[in-house]
Amino acid sequence: METMILLDKVHKIYRTEEIETVALENVNLEVRKGEFLAVMGPSGCGKSTLLNVMGLLDAPTSGKVIIDGKETAEMKDRELARFRNENLGFVFQSFHLINSLNVLDNVELPLLYRKTGARERRRLAEEVLTRVGLSHRMRHFPTQLSGGQCQRVAIARAVIGNPSIILADEPTGNLDSKMGAEVMDLLHKLNCEDGRTIVMVTHDESKAKETSRIIRFLDGRQIS
Amino acid sequence: MIQQYFKQAWRLLKENPVLSAISIIGTALAICMIMVIVMSHQVKNAPYPPETNRDRMLYVKWMSSREKNSTNTGSSNGPMGYGFAKSCFKALETPEAVSIVSAFAPSAMVAMPGQNIAENYDKMLTDEDFWQVFDFIFIDGKPYTKADVDAGLRKVVITEKVALKTFGTTIVSGQRILIDYTEFTVSGVVKDVSALATAAYSQIWMPITTEILPEGGAEGISGSCRVFILAKHKRDFPAIKEEAEILRKKYNDGTTTYEAFYRNQPDTHFVFLHRKWANQEPDMKSIVRQSVIVLVLLLIVPAINLSGMMNSRMRKRLSELGVRRAFGASQKNLLSQVMWESMLQTLLGGALGLIFSYIAAYALKGIIYENSDMAFHLGEVTLNPVSLLSPAIFLYALLFCLLLNTLSAFIPARNVSHKPIVDSIHSK
């Protein structure tokens, strides 16, 4: 199978004046196309950093990040922005919806940076919201929604741009079990039906077991 | 995309009404303040009839004389003599026109012949060139001529108000009129002049030769006249001053005891306004410095306010900016969003500021438009304060606030684009 994400000897070290923290140490990882990968480990083990590096939200201190065959280290701001926009979709533990935009506008966000026409944007947003079961909440604002609904909006936002990769950082962490299950269902659908590659960080063993592969981290190193 | 930005900006404003109100009112106040300052400057310096040519006028308000070659440092200061004005200023060849007028003629009693009770009006004695230097609007008749002035003919130009009060109509040229118990012929009727026209204002004007002018001596240097010079062009000012200096020396050569000196006159309009006392030159440097300090103060305080608020507001939204970057916004996208947002806020502030300015123009009418000189006149300040709200100045004020708002929003937004996105997303 094709390689989607390749991390080659990736190190990530955070330096402050007093201390140096190694968040990732010599990580070599390959994620194949269509895979649903769960990253597990105790908090502070570097699993979120791994996700951020994969998502180009943070640059590694050394090593290579190759996504869909492209070396990312040399990309300029505009190229990076465009690359993220077209290839990556993010789901965060605390949703990170924009409170001053309604559900539709939040979901349309990635298309906004792609010069898609307003009507087309609207159509796509309505379509993907229907898919996550929120067609009746399109004019609401994030503060008027429950946590599960918020996360479903966030997922809609992550897939509207049709990215091949979805990176989810503890997507169920702030949700109760029923809502968590709904969100997991959605992610599975995206994986199986659309063939999207998904990398999910979690510390919930049961959620991890639903995925196709689990890797474990401890102190910045992959241990399995 | 812009529509989206505006939509969000609007929503942001609505989300926190009090805070938005504060930012907007802050912007509005700053704009209003700038407008008020500019208006009070405009009213004294902008041209309008009859002082249409303020930018190419020169003024000699006072004259000074001192003893020639003497250790006595004392000087005599006041209006100049008529003869002196004629030989030292009227004789100038560079300007388009030079007018000699009475410095402060007492007000006159005006009546219709045969009427017993007279009304009191402001009076000014002028020569014929006065009508060329200033731009009066004649409703009826015409000004008196050089021949009239030379012959000392008792002709008079009156304002609409004087004509109406005395005759009940404004078409009165050729009619006889009693001024200080002396018969005059009405030569023309002009539109009322606002007391704001510091130089041209009066209610009746008559040839300077119709009265014996009190002359003060110093070999003709002092007296009771003032001179207004209309240059062909602003750039002729230095040439006119030079020529005036030659004439001054020539006059002084002809005197025995006294010599005239000008204390840096002729003045431009701006300096003329600040020349209050006859025996000292206005300290223009300190006047300008003071105005600049006040202006800077009035701008700097709202500036700190606006930028502080905009800045906090942006910092609260760092996480949002981070999320936007994660979903593909480039640096340019973010900055242009910030610009549109501050644009909306500034525009709202500007609209409110315009309303404030209107209110201030009326409420502060007394402060902006009136001064002691005018208050002594019998006429009124007939200027509509709102007419001074210049759109250009308003645009400048708006631009200033826009710059402030945008800059204060730009800086945090720029910082976001230089930081790793994760940091912004998780910042609080």
Next chain:
Amino acid sequence: MFKHILTIIKNERRQNIGLWIELLIVALFLWYIVDNVYVTLNNYYKPLGFDTEHTYIMRLGLLNESSYEYVKDISTETAVGYLYTALERIQRNPMIEAASISFHSSPHIGSNRSRNIHRDTLSTKYSVLNRTVTPNFFRVFKYQVENGSTDELVQALERNELVISPGVAKELFPHDEPPVGKQVSFEKSDSAQLYRVGAVSRVVRYDNFSNWNSYFAQRIDNDFLKTFTGEWVGGLEFCVRVTPEEDHDFIRRFRENMTQQLRLGNYYLGEIQSIPINKKAFQKDDINDLKMRMFIVFFLLVNIFLGITGIFWFRTQHRRSEIGLRVSLGDTPKQVLRKFYIEGLLLLTTAMVPTMIVIYILGREGIFATYLMHFTPGRYFIGFAITYILLIIMIVLGIRIPALKAVKVPPATALRDE
């Protein structure tokens, strides 16, 4: 608790520095303007020493030679006689309480004359105002001696003696010497003409905005009047005090009544002006200045209020969960509110310290006008007291609105925000 607040201030220093600088700048300018207004108003409300209510000033005009009513060949003596007749006729009008002729002495005209006075080796430091008047001038403007009497002043002039002000008396008669009956002169030479001092009046100021109060008054005599019989006649001030009952529509009624009676020789009744209205005109620039300064104070205060509200709005919102936590841990909303107030006041107070130092140095360097009041500790501290109180009010108001709103949020909601 104090230390706790200091920690908070330190943690929020980036925002606080902006606010602190703003407070510093505003306090600096506010002191300057407040001081200016305070000194001006303090001077404004001091007694003037004269009364212009119900007074008017009128002038005579001189007919033009070409007038059909012009009378040729009037001798100067006759003309002076006409001037006295005019005064007498004005005085006899039942509406008039008192009338006088004066030159450059009527208040709020802007014209004045001044000269130095000497007594033996003593001289006045600056030239003092010269009021050349007929005796009734004191009745028109209600000048008084220390015991409240106007008659003593009138009588002094009638005896051709001088009236001087306390300032002049103090300079020429040090050590509490009584000036009345003593001799002074206008020239510093042995042959100079001597004048007897007839009375000392109360302090009479030039106007509300200045403190110029050294003057002497001298009776107008015939020789003086003679120089005014020609085209300068308009320079003579005929001032009148009208009885309060008759002071309505006075100018028109008086003109109607007196125009004929005052057509004397080539003189006619010229302009009549109300002195209170002249006063307004004369002081207009100063009043405008004062109003403008107050307007600037108002503008600055509104800005400070907006700035404080804005910043504390963010801060309280930002700390909503903290406030919630405190309230749930047993702090009363009042105590939480007080913490914010103390924080604001601490900022203000620390900003005031450099301001006070700067003002002190500037004051010592003589930057501030001491023409109306010396740069005394009193002036310095009163300025600061007013500035401080004004800013405190703005800060308390500015903090109150956002903080109250934050405190009122139920702790549970606030905590959930986290």
